[in-house]
Amino acid sequence: MxxxxxxxxxxxxxxxxxxxxxxxxxxxxxxxxxxxxxxxxxxxxxxxxxxxxxxxxxxxxxxxxxxxxxxxxxxxxxxxxxxxxxxxxxxxxxxxxxxxxxxxxxxxxxxxxxxxxxxxxxxxxxxxxxxxxxxxxxxxxxxxxxxxxxxxxxxxxxxxxxxxxxxxxRGQDSLAMDIDMETPRQDALTGLAFERKPLRVLPASEAELAEHAAYLDTLDKAAKGACIWRSLAPADPTEGSA
Missing domain, CATH: 3.30.420.10 (Ribonuclease H-like superfamily/Ribonuclease H)
Incomplete structure (x- = not known):
């Protein structure tokens, strides 16, 4: 597109x-x-x-x-x-x-x-x-x-x-997401060489997890049952976040 x-x-x-x-x-x-x-x-x-x-x-x-x-x-x-x-x-x-x-x-x-x-x-x-x-x-x-x-x-x-x-x-977090971390590349707009820094992973806070759970509750209510996300989400909400 x-x-x-x-x-x-x-x-x-x-x-x-x-x-x-x-x-x-x-x-x-x-x-x-x-x-x-x-x-x-x-x-x-x-x-x-x-x-x-x-x-x-x-x-x-x-x-x-x-x-x-x-x-x-x-x-x-x-x-x-x-x-x-x-x-x-x-x-x-x-x-x-x-x-x-x-x-x-x-x-x-x-x-x-x-x-x-x-x-x-x-x-x-x-x-x-x-x-x-x-x-x-x-x-x-x-x-x-x-x-x-x-x-x-x-x-x-x-x-x-x-x-x-x-x-x-949420398709990607940056215009450079698909760039090899080890190899300098050129910016698509300026043509200048740059090197991608490692991405920093931030785990969700307790407040954010609670807000997310509340949102899933609204989905459950709308679907009149458990929404699909609950079946996909790990039992430990922090799993995979660090």
């Missing part, structure tokens, strides 16, 4: 009030692995940037002075998104801006171009109700390094969101 992890930065918060996209970033992932293909664009918004927005992303109108307008990159962006499943944190926000931009140039909306949308914010709220679920909080929760994140940049956020998505869907 082809997926695009994407993020945008904008001149403000309301697409319906004429705010525009000034940065787009998307990373291509196929079968849960980054392919190394990505699209990163800066665009001149043809309007002022709200000061509050600029303080968040650090992008000034002076920086964008020589950048293309959205209409000049719209076809390239649409081709990149076409037929992919989109992975977005707070999807209604980014889709609202993308759809408004595509409307201006007479192209199909992002929802029509893509093959479905996964909103990782909605996913996180289901997994962690009542907790902070912004990207920073999720990175902290899954122990994802965000040391290089100075501004709220779209490309950096895509890299972090890829890690968060894989962690939340």
């Amino acid at each position: 082809r997926q695009i992890i994407l993020d945008t930065e904008t001149t403000g918060l309301e697409a319906h009030l004429g705010h525009r996209i000034i940065e787009f970033a998307g990373l291509e992932m196929v079968n849960r692995k980054l392919t190394g293909r990505y699209l990163h664009l800066y665009m001149h918004p043809e309007r002022q940037i709200d000061p509050d927005a600029e303080r968040v992303h650090g992008i000034s109108l002076d920086f964008l002075a020589d950048k293309p307008k959205f209409a000049q990159v719209a076809d390239e962006l649409a081709a990149f998104l076409r037929d992919a499943e989109l992975i977005i944190h707070n999807a209604p926000f980014d889709l609202g801006f993308l759809n408004a931009e595509f409307d201006r140039v007479g192209l199909p909306r992002a929802n029509a171009l893509c093959n479905g949308v996964i909103d990782t914010l909605a996913m996180a709220r289901d997994l962690f109700p009542g907790k902070r679920n912004n990207l920073d909080a999720l990175c902290d929760r899954f122990e994802i390094d965000r040391a290089n994140r100075v501004f709220h940049g779209a490309l950096i956020d895509c890299e972090l969101l890829a890690e968060v998505y894989l962690a939340m869907t």
Whole structure:
């Protein structure tokens, strides 16, 4: 399956009030692995940037002075998104801006171009109700390094969101999970050599085990019997955790 992890930065918060996209970033992932293909664009918004927005992303109108307008990159962006499943944190926000931009140039909306949308914010709220679920909080929760994140940049956020998505869907805990621990490899996006450190295994705490047991009780009630997990789980709940 082809997926695009994407993020945008904008001149403000309301697409319906004429705010525009000034940065787009998307990373291509196929079968849960980054392919190394990505699209990163800066665009001149043809309007002022709200000061509050600029303080968040650090992008000034002076920086964008020589950048293309959205209409000049719209076809390239649409081709990149076409037929992919989109992975977005707070999807209604980014889709609202993308759809408004595509409307201006007479192209199909992002929802029509893509093959479905996964909103990782909605996913996180289901997994962690009542907790902070912004990207920073999720990175902290899954122990994802965000040391290089100075501004709220779209490309950096895509890299972090890829890690968060894989962690939340439990297919693998890192983009580098399948890499030989002994052999240096290259990062799929940057091409820089890196060496995978051994993964740290954290056993569940007593509180987490109790919360898990309570959740299984709700499954038992819904199934009107013992859920399948209880038949698979070891008698000792800490077995295999260290």
